[in-house]
Amino acid sequence: MNLQGKVALVTGGAVRLGRAIALGLAAAGARVAVHYHRSADAARETVAEARRLGAESAAFQADLSDLEEAAALARAVEGRFGRTDIIVHGASPFIRAALADTTPEIWRQVLGVLVDGFFVLARELAPGMVRRGEGAVVVILDRGTFDPWPAFLAHSVGKSALWALARNLAVELAPTVRVNGVVPGPVLAPPGYTEEDRARIAEGTLLGRWGDPQDVVDAVLFLLRADYITGEVLFVDGGERWAHRRRPEDG
Numbered sequence: 001m002n003l004q005g006k007v008a009l010v011t012g013g014a015v016r017l018g019r020a021i022a023l024g025l026a027a028a029g030a031r032v033a034v035h036y037h038r039s040a041d042a043a044r045e046t047v048a049e050a051r052r053l054g055a056e057s058a059a060f061q062a063d064l065s066d067l068e069e070a071a072a073l074a075r076a077v078e079g080r081f082g083r084t085d086i087i088v089h090g091a092s093p094f095i096r097a098a099l100a101d102t103t104p105e106i107w108r109q110v111l112g113v114l115v116d117g118f119f120v121l122a123r124e125l126a127p128g129m130v131r132r133g134e135g136a137v138v139v140i141l142d143r144g145t146f147d148p149w150p151a152f153l154a155h156s157v158g159k160s161a162l163w164a165l166a167r168n169l170a171v172e173l174a175p176t177v178r179v180n181g182v183v184p185g186p187v188l189a190p191p192g193y194t195e196e197d198r199a200r201i202a203e204g205t206l207l208g209r210w211g212d213p214q215d216v217v218d219a220v221l222f223l224l225r226a227d228y229i230t231g232e233v234l235f236v237d238g239g240e241r242w243a244h245r246r247r248p249e250d251g
């Protein structure tokens with residue numbers, strides 16, 4: 001896919017990794033719809049930066065755990081840009097809660113954003129991609145997608161379900177729309193991380209260090225452009241998923 005002039009919706013695009021992806025798409029020549037939930041000021045700033053990079057860009061507010069708001073978001077983006085060629089689904093509430101602390105509200109909020117919101121966006125926007133003969137989707141996952149992460153129960157289950165949904169869409173929407181996933185490792189520390197936390201996590205990767213948001217941006221752009229890749233997942237995690245094999249007994 002040639003990204004020049006394509007319309008890309010980036011959910012969670014106002015802050016942090018989502019912002020980096022939105023600006024990466026802008027720099028690559030795409031027109032960028034920056035979705036946000038609470039980060040209105042940051043969304044305005046991201047849109048301004050995308051415009052400085054020469055991209056057409058606008059911000060759109062929605063709580064993606066609300067099906068009506070997700071559908072309204074899709075309509076608003078289509079209304080503003082006339083089409084949507086790309087979805088990058090990065091929005092993802094990051095709530096630490098094991099079973100006992102996972103209230104039904106937390107469960108609904110996390111699964112709502114990760115799965116229901118994405119389902120509605122795909123349902124609203126994929127038909128246009130199919131009609132126009134081209135489309136690409138990337139979902140942002142993490143290691144909880146593949147390995148149980150009981151301290152983040154809803155998050156881990158939600159990411160797994162999101163990847164299941166993405167794979168189903170890769171099959172159903174082929175050959176017109178490609179659907180892939182990116183699994184970032186530690187690239188951007190959550191607020192409150194200490195130097196010790198950072199060092200421990202770096203040690204848990206094969207490469208012994210944190211990555212950079214740009215590493216993830218590069219992977220997303222690669223998968224959007226890669227016309228012969230669909231239903232695939234790309235780890236950008238410094239080998240974090242294999243680091244447990246680096247024990248002395250494994251030689």
Ligand SMILES: NC(=O)c1ccc[n+]([C@@H]2O[C@H](COP(=O)([O-])OP(=O)(O)OC[C@H]3O[C@@H](n4cnc5c(N)ncnc54)[C@H](OP(=O)(O)O)[C@@H]3O)[C@@H](O)[C@H]2O)c1
Pocket residue numbers: 011012013014015016017018035036037038039040062063064065089090091092093094113140141142143183184185186187188189190
């Ligand atoms: N940071 C990392 O190193 C890392 C590692 C692995 C995977 N990831 C993945 O990368 C993505 C971005 O992570 P991050 O750490 O950069 O961001 P983050 O700080 O966890 O931000 C959460 C994002 O989700 C959005 N969001 C939360 N609740 C929402 C709701 N109800 N409706 C719609 N949007 C909602 C937020 O929007 P507002 O701010 O506008 O409210 C924000 O954009 C996530 O999918 C995460 O799982 C990140």
